Amino acid sequence: MKVINLDYISANPLLPEVQDAMIGAIKKDYGNPSSTHSFGDEARDAIEKARENVAQLINSPSPEDIIFTSSGTESINHAIKGVAFAHGKKGKHIVTSNIEHNSVLKSLRRLTKSGYTITSVEVDKHGLVDPANVEKAITDQTILISIMHGNNEIGTIQPVKEIARIAQEKNILFHSDCVASVGVIPIDVQDLGIDLISFAANQFNGPSGVGGLYIRKGVALWPLIDGGGQEFGRRAGTENLIGIIGMGVAAEIAFNEMQSRLSYTKKLKNRLITGLKENIEDVVINGHPELSLPNLISLSVKYIEGESIVLMLDEEKVVVSTRSACASGSLRASHVLLSIDLDYADAQGTLIITFGKQTTEDEIDRFIDVLKKVVTTLREMSPLYKKGKI
Amino acid sequence: MYTEVVMDHFKKPRNVGEMKDPDGMGEIGNPVCGDMMNIYIKVKDEIIEDISFQTFGCGAAIAVSSMLTEMAKGKTIAEAKKITNKSVAEALKGLPKNKLHCSNLGADALQLAIKDYEDRKAGKVRVRLPMEDAHTHADGDACKCPYCSGEIDPKHEFCENCGREISDIH
Numbered sequence: 172m173k174v175i176n177l178d179y180i181s182a183n184p185l186l187p188e189v190q191d192a193m194i195g196a197i198k199k200d201y202g203n204p205s206s207t208h209s210f211g212d213e214a215r216d217a218i219e220k221a222r223e224n225v226a227q228l229i230n231s232p233s234p235e236d237i238i239f240t241s242s243g244t245e246s247i248n249h250a251i252k253g254v255a256f257a258h259g260k261k262g263k264h265i266v267t268s269n270i271e272h273n274s275v276l277k278s279l280r281r282l283t284k285s286g287y288t289i290t291s292v293e294v295d296k297h298g299l300v301d302p303a304n305v306e307k308a309i310t311d312q313t314i315l316i317s318i319m320h321g322n323n324e325i326g327t328i329q330p331v332k333e334i335a336r337i338a339q340e341k342n343i344l345f346h347s348d349c350v351a352s353v354g355v356i357p358i359d360v361q362d363l364g365i366d367l368i369s370f371a372a373n374q375f376n377g378p379s380g381v382g383g384l385y386i387r388k389g390v391a392l393w394p395l396i397d398g399g400g401q402e403f404g405r406r407a408g409t410e411n412l413i414g415i416i417g418m419g420v421a422a423e424i425a426f427n428e429m430q431s432r433l434s435y436t437k438k439l440k441n442r443l444i445t446g447l448k449e450n451i452e453d454v455v456i457n458g459h460p461e462l463s464l465p466n467l468i469s470l471s472v473k474y475i476e477g478e479s480i481v482l483m484l485d486e487e488k489v490v491v492s493t494r495s496a497c498a499s500g501s502l503r504a505s506h507v508l509l510s511i512d513l514d515y516a517d518a519q520g521t522l523i524i525t526f527g528k529q530t531t532e533d534e535i536d537r538f539i540d541v542l543k544k545v546v547t548t549l550r551e552m553s554p555l556y557k558k559g560k561i
Numbered sequence: 562m563y564t565e566v567v568m569d570h571f572k573k574p575r576n577v578g579e580m581k582d583p584d585g586m587g588e589i590g591n592p593v594c595g596d597m598m599n600i601y602i603k604v605k606d607e608i609i610e611d612i613s614f615q616t617f618g619c620g621a622a623i624a625v626s627s628m629l630t631e632m633a634k635g636k637t638i639a640e641a642k643k644i645t646n647k648s649v650a651e652a653l654k655g656l657p658k659n660k661l662h663c664s665n666l667g668a669d670a671l672q673l674a675i676k677d678y679e680d681r682k683a684g685k686v687r688v689r690l691p692m693e694d695a696h697t698h699a700d701g702d703a704c705k706c707p708y709c710s711g712e713i714d715p716k717h718e719f720c721e722n723c724g725r726e727i728s729d730i731h
Contacts, residue, residue, distance in 0.1 A: 497619030
């Protein structure tokens with residue numbers, strides 16, 4: 172029986188066109204894009220073609236505003252640390268939110284060791300940042316605002332255009348972690364007015380191990396990785412050419428199919444939400460009802476724990492994700508779920524269900540059937556179930 | 562990640578359920594750390610005649626509870642007092658390092674149930690214990706960096722030895 176993959180956010184399936192392009196690249200055995208001879212030229216052309224496709228996906232003014240990295244995490248580290256060190260003489264204060272991805276939070280935490288201070292703006296119960304609170308947090312020492320676009324755990328989409336406007340008025344750089352949103356919802360960097368955008372190929376059916384960073388022309392930031400002059404002197408290291416080629420193809424297809432993907436995933440999401448609410452009692456869907464990624468559902472299943480749900484679903488050949496303390500190895504509940512005021516038990520029983528254009532309605536229906544059985548079994552075992560019902 | 566024995570106990574847990582009128586009950590854990598266990602025992606002539614559990618927790622927690630009840634059933638109180646987290650983990654043929662705290666919880670819950678039985682026998686009033694602190698160790702008393710095993714101060718964010726961040730996972 173084929174595994175039903177509802178954990179796209181961890182591992183997007185590669186599009187067949189992406190697979191073919193990457194296999195072709197492996198067999199072609201390209202040279203080094205930085206070489207000055209003709210063997211390197213073909214490789215150089217391949218990278219620049221990919222760069223154009225990625226630039227098109229986010230309406231970047233020029234392909235040269237995009238650099239390739241190894242992952243969304245590297246892009247985020249580069250943006251945050253790069254700006255912090257380049258502008259450290261002007262000030263050492265950074266504004267962020269309390270639901271950012273760990274790569275943002277830990278990069279910022281690392282910076283506090285070098286004297287930087289952070290203000291973390293709180294979200295409301297839907298996970299939404301109020302731009303007015305961002306404005307209030309700004310001081311004359313602020314050099315960077317970093318607030319994510321689509322949240323990878325609860326799906327809430329932040330008002331980044333409004334925040335970018337505030338950043339521009341105060342002449343502060345604005346970085347947004349768009350890893351969960353680039354390639355999933357339309358993003359126009361010129362319209363949004365954001366200075367730095369981090370993203371990754373494995374969120375839009377491209378390969379893992381390759382990401383990108385959009386740097387608006389004129390923005391100064393230190394490189395993260397020093398060495399040869401690759402990526403316009405911004406990011407050294409011989410390029411992951413095969414991965415980049417895959418990313419380029421995935422970006423082109425995502426751009427062309429954006430509208431049809433949006434309507435299809437929204438349809439799947441509605442089917443899932445209706446099915447879950449009709450079949451399983453005592454579940455909560457987190458995040459914002461409208462301002463939400465179309466391909467993600469955060470589902471809290473009361474009275475039981477996340478890893479045990481994931482394991483039992485796995486036995487039935489259905490895969491989903493969870494951020495319960497036991498599953499994440501951190502021994503703490505997800506900071507995102509606690510920020511939206513979920514109580515600890517509900518946070519531990521939260522699943523992240525993500526899907527895409529390859530997911531079928533049959534798979535959604537089977538998932539709901541299987542989940543219902545798993546939830547019944549685990550609730551029978553739980554000391555919280557009866558108490559909750561009283 | 563889990564051994565076959567653990568998966569067997571997880572998929573087919575033994576002795577699940579709340580017990581009516583138990584002779585002793587142990588409650589442990591809390592939702593903060595993500596594990597809660599209740600152990601119920603029925604004792605006759607100092608032998609654990611029947612035992613059952615309820616668990617809110619991960620695969621390891623459920624397997625530990627199940628194995629624990631299997632190990633304690635039919636034993637004398639004196640024998641059951643000797644069941645430790647190590648013996649439970651051994652019976653399961655091992656647990657991943659970051660799940661060893663689950664076996665702590667199981668063994669402690671059983672000992673609490675036994676203590677409750679003895680307290681009731683002695684006519685003492687049942688006292689609700691305060692919620693367990695989530696900070697427990699599988700190996701000795703010193704806090705160690707999970708990456709380089711160097712000693713660390715749990716109040717620090719980064720390991721002084723290798724520089725990696727520890728505040729989230731310790």
